[in-house]
Amino acid sequence: MTSDLVARLRLIRTPGVGPVTARQLLARFGSPERAIEALPDLARRGGGRPVLVASAAQAERELGAVETFGGRWLVLGQGLYPRPLAEQEDAPPLLIARGNLNLMDRPLIAIVGARNASAAACRFARGLAHELGREGATVVSGLARGIDTAAHDGAFETGTVGVVAGGLDVFYPPENEERQRAMFENGLVLAEMPLGTEPRARHFPYRNRIIAGMSLGTVVVEAAPRSGSLITARMAAEAGREVMAVPGSPLDPRAQGCNQLIRDGATLVQNARDVLESVRGIGGMVRSPADRFDHRPEPPAEPDDADRRTVEELLGPSPVPVDEIVRQSGLAPGAVQLVLLELDLAGRLDRHAGGKVSLAG
Structure with missing residues (x-):
C-alpha cells in the first residue's frame, strides 16, 4: 500500500471531512499529507472543536481488509475512477x-x-x-x-x-x-x-x-x-x-x-x-478528471478576522449558494472558500446540494 493512499484514506475518514471538503483541501494544499497537517489550524481558526485525524494504523487496517476481500481502490483524479463522476463537486474521493x-x-x-x-x-x-x-x-x-x-x-x-x-x-x-x-x-x-x-x-x-x-x-x-x-x-x-x-x-x-x-x-x-x-x-x-481535479495548490487567499466576520454574517440557517456569498462579501472566491472550509472543519457549517451552505445548528 502506498503512503499516498494511506494519507488519502486518513483524510476522508477524519470526522467532519466530507467529499467537498476533502476535494477543496487537496486543491488548496496539493497533497493529502499537507492537507492533514493543516487540519488542526484550520479548525481552530473556524472557532470549533479540535479535529481528531484518523490514524495511519486505522487506515492501514482498512486498506488491508479491502485487499483481503478482493476489492480495489479507485482514487478521484486518477485513471480508473469513473470519468463522468469525477466531474461532480461532491464526488467521493475514494471508491x-x-x-x-x-x-x-x-x-x-x-x-x-x-x-x-x-x-x-x-x-x-x-x-x-x-x-x-x-x-x-x-x-x-x-x-x-x-x-x-x-x-x-x-x-x-x-x-x-x-x-x-x-x-x-x-x-x-x-x-x-x-x-x-x-x-x-x-x-x-x-x-x-x-x-x-x-x-x-x-x-x-x-x-x-x-x-x-x-x-x-x-x-x-x-x-x-x-x-x-x-x-x-x-x-x-x-x-x-x-x-x-x-x-x-x-x-x-x-x-x-x-x-x-x-x-x-x-x-x-x-x-x-x-x-x-x-x-x-x-x-x-464530460471532461477528463485531470481537467477538473488536480493537485496544484490554489493561489494563496488568506482572509483576515474582518473577512471571517463578513462571511459569517452572511450565513444563516437557510441554505445560500456559495457564489452569492462571494458576490455579497466582495471578497476573493478563494478567501470565501477558505473561511467556509474553516467553519466546516470546526463543525459549524452544513453543506447542501447545489453548492449551498448554511450555519450548522
Missing part, C-alpha cells in the same frame, strides 16, 4: 470496487425505479437493460428490490454495475446476496462506505448521487412522487445529464413520478434506441 473495471469504459446508463414495482414495469426494465447491454452500454443501478434488481438481471449477460449504500461486503436486501456475489465475478460493484457498514436511510441519497453522477443518463421506469428514484433523477439533472422516464397509467400511483418527470421536461423513452439517442453527445461533453 471501493470489486469486479470488472472495464465495464466503466463503455457508455454508462442508469436504470432506477420503485422497490414495489409492478410486474409489467420489472419486465420492461429487464428488457430495456438487456437491449442496452446488447447495444454496447453498461447498465448502472442500486441493487435494490424491484426495478434495480430487474435492470441488473437484464444486463447481467453483458455486464452491469451495482452501487451499494453500505459496505461492499454487506448484502442489502438479503435476498440479493447471491446476485451481488455473482456481480463480483461477472459485473462490478462499487461502494463509498467502509467494509462492514450497514446501510442506513441517510446513506441512500449518497449512493444515488454516485449512480446519477457516473451515468450519462438516468432512466426512471416506475416511481411514486417524492421517492428515492426521483431524487436520483434530480441529481442527474443537476449534474447536467439526461433524465428519461417511461410513461405509465395515470391510475397507478407508482407511475405518477415518471409522468410528472415527463411533464417537467424529462425525455419520454420506450426502448433502448430512444435512450441511446437521448444521451448521444453527452459523453464528449
